[in-house]
Amino acid sequence: MSDWMGIAWLVVLLMANAFFVAGEFAVMSARRSQIEPLAETGNKRALNALKAMENVSIMLAICQLGITVCSLLILNVAEPAIHHLFAVPLEALGIPEPISDTVAFLLALLIVTFLHVTFGEMVPKNMAVSVADKAVLLLATPLLWLSKITKPIVFSLNWIANHALRLMGVEPKDEVTSSYTIEEVQSIVEESTKHGTLDDDAGILSSALEFSDYTVENIMVKLEELVTLPADTTPKSFEKAVGRTGFSRFVMLDEDEAYAGYLHLKDVLAIPDSLYGEPISVTRLRSMANLKATAEIEDALAVMQRTGSHVARVLDEGNSTIGILFFEDVLEQLVGEIHDATQQQGYRRRNLLDEEDSESRASR
Structure with a gap:
């Protein structure tokens, strides 16, 4: 083989090595979440990409086999050609053969190593990692094709490697984990x-x-801080309470000062004018959901959504009421403080017992 033919083979082998390196990192780095939507449309390349990602150990075995073969061929074909290209002119300069041969070998080894590491390893690796989703779509199909050709060799190597791992107490995986805690x-x-x-x-x-880090008890309004309205509240006094506080929902007490339910402003607005001076009927009250103080917030949210109640009674282990949970408080854990444009400063959880018309404590 001529020296220049050896150089040509060096270029071909570097490209082949780059293909296997890029394939290895593409299969490892690609995200299923980006490939699956394409696969659902029937995209052939996406389907092949998913298949490659689901058989990652086989794909890695093919890539490693290809990289190893290319590296050995580069050393055995390209290095001698470059060695000879340097050795001949060095000998022509009158440098003794042992010295010129050693210098030519070192120069050839340096050049081949530089080209192999730079263009055969680093460039394709960085490219595949940078555009992993595109790279796996491009490279998965030829890798699967090669897996069929080299199936006996690859499966044998993979079988031996997997059993070696099991002997060391490690369970091999065929698919890269794409989910997270x-x-x-x-x-x-x-x-x-x-x-x-x-x-x-x-x-x-x-x-x-962090939603699951909190329980209902962490965000509920304690009874001593709770704002409510008494049983004899009239629509007129209710509206005055709304005007002073800006709250749209109020927890209502019955005649025994127990928590009877809650009222929304729009419930009161539906009351006929002729009844505006009369106490609001208990039949208009909305029922409150019941939640355990130890319940997680996401469970509380599910209960409130299921029951349609924006206010819930919080119970301890003995089923005694220890607080009230508002839907707004749950949302604030997710999106931060919610500021009501109508809410008056200083009335967030203020006791209204001494306010006009005997409104005793208002809620949201």
Whole structure:
């Protein structure tokens, strides 16, 4: 083989090595969430990409086999050609053969190593990682084709490797994990925030991830802080309470000062004018959901959505009422403080017992 033919083979082998390196990192780095929508449309390349990602150990075995073969061929074909290209002119300069041969070998090894590491390894690796989703769509099909051709060899190598792992107490996987725990997602959000990727959304994402860290008892309104209205409240006095506090919902007491239910402003607005001076009928009260103090917030949200109640009674282990949970408080855990444009400053959980018309404590 001529020296220049050896150089030509070097280019071909570097390209082949780059293909296998890019394929290895593309299969490892691609995200199923980006590939699956394409696969659902019947895209052939996307379907092949998913198949490759689901058989990652086989794909890695093919890539490693290809990289190893290419590397060995580069050393055995390209290095001697480059070696000879340097050795001949060095000998022509009168340099003794042992010295010229050693210098030519070192120069050839340096050049081949540089080309192999740079263009056969680093460039394709960085490219595949940077555009992993596109790379796996491009490379998965030829990798699957090669897996059929080299099936006996690859499956034998994979079988031996898997059994070696099991002997070391490690269970091999055929698919790269694409799901994350809550803690891992929180870490991703924090890291993305540091790099400025999620400046606007990080707060909501973090709150959503921390939703399960809180119980109803953590965000409920305690009874001593709760604002309510008495049983003899009239539509007129109700509207005055709304005007002073800005609240649209009020927890109502019965004649025994027990928590009878709650009223929304629109319930009162539906009362005929002829009854505006009369106490509001208990039949107009909305029922409150019942929640355990130890219930997680997402469970409380599900109960309130299912029952359609925006106010819930919080019970302890003995089923005694220890607080009230408002739907707004649940939402605030997710999106942050909600400011009602009509709510008056200082009336958030203020006791109204001494206010005009005997309104005794108002809620949202």
